[in-house]
Amino acid sequence: MPQVQSTNQLKIAVAKGRVAKQTLKALKNAGYKLPDDPGRSLRISDQDKTIDMLFVKSADVPTYVELGVVDVGIVGKDVIDEKTYQIYELMDLQIGKCDLCLAAFSDFDYNKIPYLKIASKYPSQSYAFMKSKGIEGQVIPLEGSVELGPIVGLSDCIIDIVETGRTLKDNNLEVIESIKPISSRLIANKIKYKTNTEPIIKFMDTLKAQLITEVSA
Amino acid sequence: MPIAYSIDAFTRIDAITEIFKTVSKLYGYTSIIPGSITSYNDLTDFYPDALKRSVKYTGPDGNIYTVKSDPTHFVTQLASQNKRTGQVTQKYAYSTSKLNWKANSGKTVESLQCGIEIYDSKSILSEAEAIRVACKVLEQSGIGKIMIDLGNINFTEILLSSCKITNQDKSQLRALIDSKNLPELSDYMETLNLSDTQREAFSILPQLFGQPRPTINKAKELLLTEPAQKAIERIEALYNALTDYGLDPSSIKVDFSFTNSYSYYTDTIYKIYTADSGQVLAAGGRYDNAFGYGLSACGIALYLNEINEVIEMKQERKSSFYSKDFAIYYNNTDRKNAFKLSDLLREMGYVVTTNETASYSNSDIPADVEEVLKISDGQLEIMNQRMNTFSRSTFEQFIRKVEDQYAPSSIH
Numbered sequence: 001m002p003q004v005q006s007t008n009q010l011k012i013a014v015a016k017g018r019v020a021k022q023t024l025k026a027l028k029n030a031g032y033k034l035p036d037d038p039g040r041s042l043r044i045s046d047q048d049k050t051i052d053m054l055f056v057k058s059a060d061v062p063t064y065v066e067l068g069v070v071d072v073g074i075v076g077k078d079v080i081d082e083k084t085y086q087i088y089e090l091m092d093l094q095i096g097k098c099d100l101c102l103a104a105f106s107d108f109d110y111n112k113i114p115y116l117k118i119a120s121k122y123p124s125q126s127y128a129f130m131k132s133k134g135i136e137g138q139v140i141p142l143e144g145s146v147e148l149g150p151i152v153g154l155s156d157c158i159i160d161i162v163e164t165g166r167t168l169k170d171n172n173l174e175v176i177e178s179i180k181p182i183s184s185r186l187i188a189n190k191i192k193y194k195t196n197t198e199p200i201i202k203f204m205d206t207l208k209a210q211l212i213t214e215v216s217a
Numbered sequence: 218m219p220i221a222y223s224i225d226a227f228t229r230i231d232a233i234t235e236i237f238k239t240v241s242k243l244y245g246y247t248s249i250i251p252g253s254i255t256s257y258n259d260l261t262d263f264y265p266d267a268l269k270r271s272v273k274y275t276g277p278d279g280n281i282y283t284v285k286s287d288p289t290h291f292v293t294q295l296a297s298q299n300k301r302t303g304q305v306t307q308k309y310a311y312s313t314s315k316l317n318w319k320a321n322s323g324k325t326v327e328s329l330q331c332g333i334e335i336y337d338s339k340s341i342l343s344e345a346e347a348i349r350v351a352c353k354v355l356e357q358s359g360i361g362k363i364m365i366d367l368g369n370i371n372f373t374e375i376l377l378s379s380c381k382i383t384n385q386d387k388s389q390l391r392a393l394i395d396s397k398n399l400p401e402l403s404d405y406m407e408t409l410n411l412s413d414t415q416r417e418a419f420s421i422l423p424q425l426f427g428q429p430r431p432t433i434n435k436a437k438e439l440l441l442t443e444p445a446q447k448a449i450e451r452i453e454a455l456y457n458a459l460t461d462y463g464l465d466p467s468s469i470k471v472d473f474s475f476t477n478s479y480s481y482y483t484d485t486i487y488k489i490y491t492a493d494s495g496q497v498l499a500a501g502g503r504y505d506n507a508f509g510y511g512l513s514a515c516g517i518a519l520y521l522n523e524i525n526e527v528i529e530m531k532q533e534r535k536s537s538f539y540s541k542d543f544a545i546y547y548n549n550t551d552r553k554n555a556f557k558l559s560d561l562l563r564e565m566g567y568v569v570t571t572n573e574t575a576s577y578s579n580s581d582i583p584a585d586v587e588e589v590l591k592i593s594d595g596q597l598e599i600m601n602q603r604m605n606t607f608s609r610s611t612f613e614q615f616i617r618k619v620e621d622q623y624a625p626s627s628i629h
Contacts, residue, residue: 068495089398193397194426194470195364195492 010051010199011070015058015079015096019184022095023074027051030210051203062087062187071192071200077182078161082124088188091204094211096184100125102177103168104150104157110135110176113156119149120159129159129179147171228540228585229525230329233358234312237331237519240353241310244346246333249295251288251313257281260290263508264481272316272325285316285327289334289481289516290508296336297510307336312521332501334516341451344485344503345458347517351489351499352464354519359528362492364468367429367455368475369485370502371448372436376418379442382409390419391476397423426472429456436473451485481507487517493531496523539587539603542567546574551592554612558590561616590615 014020020038028034033047038055045052056064061075062085073087076096080089100122102110110116116137120126126139140155147167149155161182162168162175186204193200238248257273260283271286288311296307312331319326333350335343348365355363373394377387386409393402402423406416418439425436433456436449452471460466475486486502501517543562547555552573559569570586582589582602591598597615599608610618 066495087396089396089401092400188397189495191364191490191495191497194366194472195362195490197427 008196008199009045009049010072010196010203011054012051012203013054013056013061013064013070013073013075015061015075015184016055017058019058019074019076019096020055023093023184026093026095026207026210030206050199065187065189068189068192070189071196072186072188072203074184074186076161076184077180078122078125080185080187082122085187086190088190088193089185090188090193090200091186091207093184093186093207096182098161098163098182099175100159100179100182101162101175102129102157102159102179103147103162103173103175105172106174108150108157108176110157113137116157117149117155118157118159119146119155121146122159125179126159147173224585226525226529229528230521233354233519233521233524233528234331236357237312237354238310240350240357241331241333244308244333244350246308246310246350248310249292251291251311253285255283255286255290257283259508260286264290270318272318285314287315288313288330288332289504292332292334292516293336293508293510293512293514296334296512296514300337300512306338309334309336329521330518331521332516332518334514336512336514338515339505339513341454341485342458344455344487344515345462347501347515348455348459348487348489349462349464351501351517351519355489355491355498355524358524359531360491360493360498360524361531362468364470364490364492365459365464366426366470366472366475366488366490367452367485368472368487369448369452370475370482371451371484372445372473373422373476375442375445375448376415376422380409380411380415382411394419394422394474395476397474399423423474425474427470429453429466429469429471432471432473448484455485455487480504483507485515489517491527494523494527496520496526498524498527540568540585541570541583541587543569543588543590544582544586545569545571545590545592547571547592549573551595554595555592558592558612558616562619565619567619 014023024034024038028036032051035044038044042055043053054064054070058075058079061073062080062083064070065073065087066085072090074093078100102118110133114136116130116135117140118126118130118137119140119142121142121144123139123141130137130139140149142149146158146160149158150173151171157176158173159179165175168174186207188200242248257280260271264287271283273281273283275281292309292311296309299307310331310333312329314327314329316325316327318324331354333347335347352363352365373391377390380387389405390402393405399420402419406419411419418441421439425432429452433449433453437446441449456469456471459469480502481504482502483505484503487500488497489499490497497520499517499519501515503513503515505513507514543559545555545559555571559571562569574581584602587601587603589600589602591600595612597610597612599610599615600606
């Protein structure tokens with residue numbers, strides 16, 4: 001049973017999709033009385049009214065948190081690192097695990113390409129990767145289906161998150177280099193963390209206990 | 218990006234600015250208007266963040282300038298000039314707008330701020346006064362549940378300076394401490410050559426915040442050098458001064474994890490916010506020898522757009538936000554009387570508008586007028602929008618009543 005006070009309901013923004021599903025599962029396992037499937041609802045509360053969850057587009061989670069619309073948010077590290085947000089990054093939740101990877105056709109070698117073109121949903125992190133490797137080139141920002149980049153000749157390679165690698169394989173691409181591991185993080189508004197500290201800390205403790213239980217199981 | 222989106226927002230911001238001018242004047246601050254253009258070179262040595270966020274242009278002289286980057290530089294320059302003419306402990310108040318490039322939206326945003334700066338005073342009481350003035354302005358603007366965060370960037374900086382690590386590693390540590398990112402901080406420290414004491418201190422820093430007394434005591438338990446102990450003492454002294462000023466001790470918190478990642482502060486820093494919102498409403502700190510002018514200095518800036526948003530959200534002051542005291546409606550035959558009455562009221566300090574119309578409906582009346590006067594057959598029909606009352610009166614009776622009972626309530 002979670003220890004969060006119902007008088008101080010905690011507002012949480014969660015990235016829709018896989019992260020939301022895994023978060024719901026983890027919170028239910030931790031004792032929160034939440035529906036099995038929220039369906040198309042964008043906002044749900046637990047039966048005890050201790051938490052108020054908003055399901056938003058992953059890229060919007062840090063904005064909701066930064067502006068204080070919610071106290072905390074759960075979103076992938078890939079989203080957090082793409083822009084500069086004034087937020088606290090409190091916990092690695094060990095869910096939504098994947099890798100940010102450079103992928104291309106199997107014969108690809110970026111050292112042989114004088115001016116590299118990378119298609120990516122993550123331009124900032126792609127430029128950071130190029131800088132760290134001393135690579136000259138450009139990033140072509142795409143919103144989705146980045147795998148098409150090398151296929152249609154738009155780019156030499158892509159930088160994207162890879163979970164199973166199946167989409168890459170289906171498009172004859174493969175991981176050339178894993179740039180960094182990604183997982184979902186608990187983030188907090190800097191002021192809400194000070195003014196609503198107790199519920200946030202208790203929520204963190206509940207999640208931590210749940211993580212320990214899962215790891216040791 | 219516009220600085221405000223509606224007449225209501227401009228009215229509220231104007232009202233807050235007026236409150237700021239009144240309060241700062243009562244505390245002995247001289248009102249000034251900061252210049253908009255600063256030489257880029259004047260800022261870069263002391264304020265590298267200007268490189269990233271300011272709007273710049275190259276002048277006909279080939280020099281680079283920043284536009285509305287930071288009013289503090291201008292005020293410090295002014296204080297430096299005045300010091301040469303013998304002025305001591307200078308106190309300035311300003312209101313201005315600032316241009317900042319926001320990385321997240323990829324746009325340059327113009328925001329409004331008021332601020333006070335105090336020069337040639339090393340006393341912690343100057344910082345306490347700056348915070349007190351800011352809190353007064355917020356209170357009088359209708360902001361409730363005000364909270365104050367106190368920190369001292371020296372605390373972290375002294376710990377960092379004792380580590381034999383690269384500047385890049387120091388920047389990374391600052392960023393991780395700033396974001397209270399304990400898991401990554403722990404991982405990153407594993408890659409650095411740090412002593413156990415240093416490692417322990419950095420691990421505790423992000424969690425070293427909360428109520429002043431216990432947090433300060435916890436900080437004192439760390440094995441610290443003398444300068445770090447002094448940084449704690451400065452926070453303690455500031456907390457004591459603020460409580461002597463009558464601020465509620467439970468509204469004050471201490472956070473030792475503040476770092477100097479972005480600005481020119483050199484010692485104590487403070488942030489003011491409200492429990493009703495997730496945004497900082499005012500922030501400041503001590504910035505001795507800033508921009509190389511050799512002055513001890515401290516100050517605080519109030520972020521008017523953010524304050525306006527909180528007031529708008531709560532709509533606490535909406536009912537009292539009348540920008541006009543009277544709107545006089547008249548037809549052509551009563552025009553002379555209407556003009557005479559409006560002049561009389563203005564001489565008494567009221568904000569009055571006149572409208573030539575034979576008839577009007579309630580929907581024609583602007584919401585920001587407190588009292589509507591309709592001249593009809595030499596008499597007045599009086600509708601008070603605040604009290605929701607209606608009455609009739611002669612001119613003489615009305616003027617006498619105004620003289621006896623009323624005081625201007627509009628924001629002017």
